[in-house]
Amino acid sequence: MSRIVPIGILVFVPPAATDVVGYRLYWRDSAAPDPIGPLTYDDNFVDVPLAAVEPLTGDDAGKVSLNLGAIDWNGSNMPNDSMILFGLSSVDDAGNESDLVQYAGAVPFDQEAPDAPTELEFRAAS
Secondary structure, three states: OOOOOOOEEEEEEEOOOOOEEEEEEEEEEEOOOOOOOOOOOOOOEEEHHHEEEEEOOHHEEEEEEEHHHHHHOOOOOOOOOOEEEEEEEEEOOOOOOOOEEEEEEEEEEOOOOOOOOOOOOOOOOO
16 A cells, blocks of 8 residues: 655744744545534644744745645555545643644645555665
């Protein structure tokens, strides 16, 4: 089975708190049993370190971006037949988690995995 991951960038204003150590990115298949309902803390999630977000400049100064394709999805299998709902919370150094903020729409992602390598072999170093 191939591994499918979303592509795209989430942009947001980070919290002003100085003790934020990362974010928790929640996701749900938009075809799930309750696709319309808001994301909850019971949905799928991955932890995102603070270092994974990058500050933006120009008109977007004060905002940061999170590249979905660069996240370690920890083996999460993204469904390959629908759009994905995303939400984000902040996590501080004590492990406290903020309210969950959800993106208003469903996010598309590249649903076709590349072909696997072929003719894999091992050769001893000489």
